[in-house]
Amino acid sequence: MPEVVVRPFPLKSPLRVLSSLRLTVVCLGLGMLLIFLGTLAQVHLGIHAVQARYFQSLIIFWSPPGASWKIPVLPGGYLLGTVLLVNLIAAHAVRFQLTKKKIGIILLHFGVILLLIGQLLTGLFARETQMRIDEGQTAGYSEAPREVELAVIDKIDPNFDQVVAIPEAVLTRGGTIQNPTLPFTLKIRQFMSNTHLAMRSQVAQARPSLATTGFGPNIVVEEAPRTVKDDERDLSAAYVEVNGVQDSLGTWLVSNAIPDAQPFTINGRTYELVMRQRRFYKQFALTLLDFTHDQYAGTDIPKNFSSRVRLVDLERNENREVLISMNDPLRYRGFTFYQSGFDNNDKTTILQVVKNPAMLLPYIACGLVAAGLLAQFSMHLFGFVRKRAR
Amino acid sequence: MKKRPWILWLVLAATLLYVVAPLFQHDRRGGFEMDKFGRVPVLLNGRIKPLDTVARNSLLIIHGKQTLASVDGAMTPMDWLAEVLTKPEQADQRKIFVIRNADTLAALGWQPKGEKYFSFSEFVPHLQEIEQKAALAQKVEAQLRSPFQRDIIKLFERLTLYHRLSNSLEVKGTANFKSQIDDLVQNIHPSPVPMNSGISAEALQNLGFLAETGYFFPIPPFPPNDDPLQWRKMGESLLTFLTDGKLHPAVGAWATLATSYAANDSATFNRTLDAYAAQLQKDLPRRVWKAKVEAVFNQLQPFYSAMVIYVLIFILAAGSWLVWPETLGRYAFALLIVTFIIHSGGLITRMYLEGRPPVTNLYSSAVFIGWGAVLLGIFLERFFRNGIGSATAAMIGFITLLIAHHLSMDGDTMEMMRAVLDTNGWLATHVVCVTLGYASTFLAGFLALTYIVRGAFTPSLDRETARSLARMVYGIVCFATLFSFVGTILGGIWADQSWGRFWGWDPKENGALLIVLWNAIILHARWGGLVRQRGLMVMAVFGNVVTSWSWFGVNMLGIGLHSYGFMDSAFPWLITFGASQLAFMMIGMLPPHLWRSALEAPPAKQGRTLVEVAG
Amino acid sequence: MKSPFFLRPPFLAPATAAAALLLGAGCNRSDERITVYRIPKETPSMPPQAGPRSAAPAAVHWTAPAGWAEQPASDFRKGSYFVTDADGKKADVSVISFPEAAGGLLANVNRWRDQLKLPPITNVVEAGTPMEVAGRDLFFVELVSEAPLSPDGSKSRILGGIFPAGAETWFFKMIGPDALVASQREVFKQFLQSVHPAEGEAAAGSAHPTMSANSGGSDTNAPTPPPIEAAQGAPVQYTLPPGWQTKPLSPMRLASFKATAPNGKETDISVVALPGIAGGDLQNVNRWRGQVQLAPIDEETLAKSAEHVQANGHDFLLVDLVSEQPLKGEKQRILAAILDEKQQSWFIKMTGEDAAVASQKSAFTDFLRGLKIP
Secondary structure: OOOOOOOOOOOOHHHHHHOEHHHHHHHHHHHHHHHHHHHHHHHHHOHHHHHHHHHOOOEEEEOOOOOOOOEEEEEOHHHHHHHHHHHHHHHHHHOOOOOOOOHHHHHHHHHHHHHHHHHHHHHHHOEEEEEEEEOOOEEEEEEEEEEEEEEEEEOOOOOEEEEEEEEHHHHHHOEEEEOOOOOOEEEEEEEEOOEEEEEHHHOOOOOOOOOOEOOHHHEEEEEOOOOOOOOOOOOOEEEEEEEOOOOEEEEEEEEOOOOOOEEEEEOOEEEEEEEEEEEEEEEEEEEEEEEEEEEOOOOOOEEEEEEEEEEEEOOOOEEEEEEEEOOEOEEEOOEEEEEEEEEOOOOEEEEEEEEOOOOOHHHHHHHHHHHHHHHHHHHHHHHHHHHHHO | OOOOHHHHHHHHHHHHHHHHHHHHOOOOHHHOOHHHHHOOEEEEOOEEEEHHHHHHHHHHHHHOOOOEOOOOOOEOHHHHHHHHHHOHHHHOOOEEEEOOOHHHHHHOOOOOOOOOEEEHHHHHHHHHHHHHHHHHHHOOOHHHOOHHHHHHHHHHHHHHHHHHHHOOOOOOOOOOHHHHHHHHHHHOOOOOOHHHHOOOHHHHHHHHHHHHHOOOEOEOOOOOOOOHHHOEOHHHHHHHHHHHOOOOHHHHHHHHHHHHHHOOOHHHHHHHHHHHHHHHHHHOHHHHHHHHHHHHHHHHOHHHHHHHHHHHHHHHHHHOOOOOHHHHHHHHHHHHHHHHHHHHHHHHHHHHHHOOOOOOOHHHHHHHHHHHHHHHHHHHHHHHOOOHHHHHHHHHHHHHHHHHHHHHHHOOOOOOOOHHHOOHHHHHHHHHHHHHHHHHHHHHHHHHHHHHHHHHHOOOOOHHHHHHHHHHHHHHHHHHHHHHHHHHHHHHHHHHHHHOOOOOOOHHHHHHHHHHHHHHHHHHHHHOOOOOHHHHHHHHHHHHHHHHHHHHHHHHHOOOOOOOOOOOOOHHHHHHHHHHHHHHHHHHOOOHHHOOOOOOOOOOOOOOEHHHHHO | OOOHHHHOOOOOOOOHHHHHHHHOOOOOOHHHOOEEEEEEOOOOOOOOOOOOOEOOOOOEEOEOOOOOEEOOOOOOOOEEEEEEOOOOOEEEEEEEEEEOOOOHHHHHHHHHHHHOOOOOOOOHHHHOEEEEEOOEEEEEEEEEEEEEOOOOOOEEEEEEEEEEEOOEEEEEEEEEEHHHHHHOHHHHHHHHHOOEEOOOOOOOOOOOOOOOOOOOOOOOOOOOOOOOHHHHOOOOEOOOOOOEEEOOOOOOOOEEEEEEOOOOOEEEEEEEEEEOOOOOHHHHHHHHHHHOOOOOOOHHHHHHHOEEEEEOOEEEEEEEEEOOOOEOOEOEEEEEEEEEEOOEEEEEEEEEEHHHHHHOHHHHHHHHHHOEOO
């Protein structure tokens, strides 16, 4: 047991409360409750909704079914995390003492602080996307699996397409979108995060469509709640009106469920409208040479997946073959490519592309915490053994 | 009682004898060398294993037990398997399928209170019906299925397994398989298109059926090839023979074995078996050796023996608190060490057979938690010598091995690892650390239970014992914090290495984090003087609830990356365990005068800060 | 599989505002910005441009539904498309044709069943439903696997159409994840309705092409060759020589006899028919030579050493092989006749102890003469 020395506390009470062990215990206890409830809620809400509601919130509200009012029931992850961090920093700030006896505790708590900060940085700056490549094909971009964009593509250049990509966040806000490179404005008449689509010919008594041109008039769109399932993807849709200098060219329906680009011409120049998963172009490209998928003999249990790709980076004069396999990713220019899945009779690979500038922090934190715990507890243990031996 | 060392040696010798006794039981029903037959390696589910393992696991899945009572005495799994493979008309009559669900019985038009064991032939008129019902139930998401739906799916799977087993060597009901093979060999004209090889359409269909339906892969690759992917089912091997004319000698051997067993010709059977075993020994010595080790391991059942001895140890150690503390304590400790060696032996053998670190699935985690707790218990007993370490370790050893025993009912406990988990490095670090975290949290919890039970119900908890228990619990909680924290973080790093995400709020991750947090709370509460001796004990008991949730509870959610093993029957047990722990916590919080042991609480110190206490 | 939202700071994440101040980030998230960039034109094979397309080079025409993307047709495929759902799961549509009946309906349905790891069926009625397309019967098939075979872990489903057009049979197939393919059922049926033989060729073929033997290839993708008619068909007709007794038929044999020689030894006689020229005479003779441990011979030697028996207008090649050493304790003899006719090979073979077979040689040639090849 640690030696306990009780000293008169010199500081005023708010700091005293902030740095108290009671607060630590209360926060940790509430944290446990939060995690437990968050785990249970995943069964019905799905992991994404739970993260937003439980772990990435300040307060968790509860409202009885059908009621319009709500009451706060539990501090959310952000609030608890902040209080814990402040508690930790305050405790060490007011009582920092660099002695041999305390070195373990200090290391360990410093590790925890680093872990918290690392997770914060990850949350702010990390991005997870996916790259799908068919065998023999080359991909220069990755896609956000849960976010769409509206792309307006100018195809006039014989070698290049100029793309104006409007992210989901802007579409959600609605209103009129203007971009200096475009000789027209786009009015988002309606944006729906998730929809059911049907052919108009198959739906009796469907409402008339907002769309006036393109494939839109033939399609009936019904808004749907966002999916809670991990393996499902939202089918977003939007009605977009294109306005030239004087008049409207019409309203188009766009949806990531329909990958066809819809062309229109303005001032003799043709543009294309398409809604798709948000793309992130890279300064390099990967070509899938071969995807292999091994199974254990006599079973369909996957043993290993791997993608043999060629990495070509004209900027850096890089051109080499790389093997990406489960637990053996490719790291290049701040991106990490993980073997994530496959499709299409083993002819398509799906790579998880992660960019996380704070990637190293958890490693350092882990080392510090482990060293701290080890130092602290072995001090106890040796003390104990020595005492028993006497 | 005087010290009589020879009694101790006698006890130990008797224990060892009990453990190795199964090796001396030879199974030679009707003159057939069934032990030897059981050691023949075959491939199933990606792993080369002795036929004995196939027999045991199949019987366990179908029958729920590893032995089968019959009119002419108990049958071993191998007796049963040989019968299923070659004498279906007898095997079909054996009442081996258990049905416990009343709805299932009613659905089949059987008396819910009637017989609960049924033979395959009794199912034959209902097969289509069962298949349809199971197909309907399959459409419901796993975690939403009713007990009836789960039961009918299980029944269908068991019937399918039986059907596949009985069509593994020959098409069920073939009269003289050997002569058919000979006929084929004589008259075949190998052709790249099997149909043009001169085989009749019907025979070709039979071979296709065998290749499709057969359960295990008995035909090894042509030497010197030793690739597990090159093992073949009987039907597959024969179909290949139609195209390339190369007949694997094992086909003939298996056909002779089947035909001679069916004809009760033990002389031919044993002769063929000897020749085949010798050939395999020449071609695949390493596989044969491993299969032999596994067959012996199956026979010895070290975890089962250990489980039984742990009960004895607990009785001895708990007895030492009442009478002869010296002697009984010493016996218990000596036995604990012997049993620990047996337990370790089993663990190491499994690691050797699998070529993996100790924990690869839920079953092995149970075995390993018991092992870790016993190891820590031995250390505690070594220092405190008051029987508490022995008793608690033995109790956890018994309970975890009992859980493991029940988990093994699902079939082979040495399954292949899915690609995402296929990294020995992480399995050896992250998984072992987390599991040791479970083990030590349980140990602390059970030590606390000992404290509460002895304190509340017996007058035997004196202040000295209470103090040493408090030290033990405190020390073990420190240990648990270290391992669960490091283990959890290592898991995060593994996730980061494997798919670039350090933390994903996966249920199993959350469960591990709960253990870390709870242990941290215990330590901080203790350091802050928020709890004293009894408070520490009550909190440690709650650690049992947290750990059992993390270990089993989250698997029952049926969601998340870690939910590979889904089990349904353990849920009521988990609830019961949780409730019992809460009850013990209540007892722990009763006012001291209601306790039978008189304990004076040490003076409280309150209101300190983190850093002050940390020193 | 995974989403970026997993990464959001957990409860560990401290005050976002404070951190944002510290790091000078946060208020200008790239999520909110419209970006403009130039990219090289995508390769033409990629854009899944929808719209009706017709496959010209084939003798059968069809119209691909909107939403199906064309993929390059290979030598093997007359048409090739894919359909993608919102999750990027793909179903593959192929159009292939084979000369003649390509093994019959059942064999081909069973070939598809096999791809889904389903057991073969024996009754055509279970296989699917006929639908009328362009005035002919098109056979519509729908199959779902029992096991999850798709890469995404779901079951696989096949929608298929088998269409006899003139001298060819056309196979239209969509295979892919269960849900996706199921959702395409009506589209696929419409697609099948669009199938019609090209003008000028429609009249040439009959709606029900005659079955004829197909020697088949080694390509495992190819439709299953037809079952051997002789093996299942009418039994051979023969005159039983005196002293011969019929034996129960085995799966291999069209007819099976035993004859007891004057020396008391039994000989075994078998009649086997195989489609095509099964391996050629020389190969078969050498295989038999191997059975009596004689060295193989070449074509020339065979031509010189073999006898011929003329019977009923058939020309049997007769070989008589005696082992040099005793095998199984006595010298063995094989007396065999080969007849290559009607795209089939017939093998009539007598095996047994040397003297016993020798004593039956005349009975054997009598038997050949009495044999009526169906």
